[in-house]
Amino acid sequence: MPTVVGIRFKKACKIYYFDPAESGVAKGDHAIVETARGVEYGEVVIGPREVNESSIVPPLKPVMRKATAEDDLKLAENKIREKEAFNICLRKIKNHDLPMRLIDVEFTFDVNKIIFYFTADGRIDFRELVKDLASVFRTRIELRQIGVRDEAKMLGGIGSCGRPLCCATFLGDFEPVSIRMAKDQSLSLNPTKISGICGRLMCCLKYENHMYCKGCGNGNKRERVEIPKMGALVVTPLGEGKVVGINRGQHTASVKLAPDNIIQVEWDEIVDASQADNV
Secondary structure, three states: OOOOEEEEEOOOOOOEEOOOOOOOOOOOOEEEEEEEOEEEEEEEEEEEOOOHHHHHOOOOOOEEEEOOHHHEEEEHHHHHHHHHHHHHHHHHHHHOOOOEEEEEEOOOOOOOOOOOOEOOOOOOOOOHHHHHHHHOOEEEEEEEEEEEHHHHHHHOOOOOOEOHHHHHHHHOOOOOOHHHHHHHHOOOOOOHHEEOOOEEEEEEEEOOHHEEEEEEOOOOOEEEOOOOOOOOOOEOEEEEEEEEEEEEOOOOEEEEEEEEEEEEEHHHHEHHHHHHHOO
16 A cells, blocks of 8 residues: 655645655655645645555655745745735736635745635636736736635634634535535524525534434435434333433433333334324
């Protein structure tokens, strides 16, 4: 199995595998690597380890070298230039009267390409803008339209929970989130309560979803689990009683059969008293 290191180029972004070669990089180091976009500066977040061939997207490129103090200074200079490029692009967008909102600017480490990220309601003809920017910066220019979730990830912010946005702090990739997850968890379907600041369904709806269904997360077919409601009258193998507690982690309910008799019953063994006659 090949030996790789995992390198991340931005906080909370996707991790890419590279061949450590003879660079001697370890977890926590910074490294210079060649990517499809050009030469990049990244942080080693996964130390050298062996992985299966199936988890590698070929070709596996080698790490060029461990970052030096000079590389750190160049990175800092690029950050300053990115801010300047952001202001210049804003002026150019205004001059061309384009209905787009500039979100971020990113230089490759070797400044072989400058990427401008923006949002817009529809397709934008920015060909003249690209020519204008290329004449100013004298390098390759790329304008990339992103969605509202990517915008939130780049800009960051505080969620309704009072904590920094998950997407901007630790989520490497966006995973599909559906309204069904909110229904399964008996959450309010009010859009203002289950939507993030990006306007899409909150990513955290997926965190506990596996506790409300069988087979989630282990490759099996998803099967909806009917969760007993608090206070409901139910029929158990030991008799009829009232639900007084729910344990979602173990898929059990506390059922009160008598004043001093409370039992733990699996959800599958519970039948609603109103439907018991039909079973």
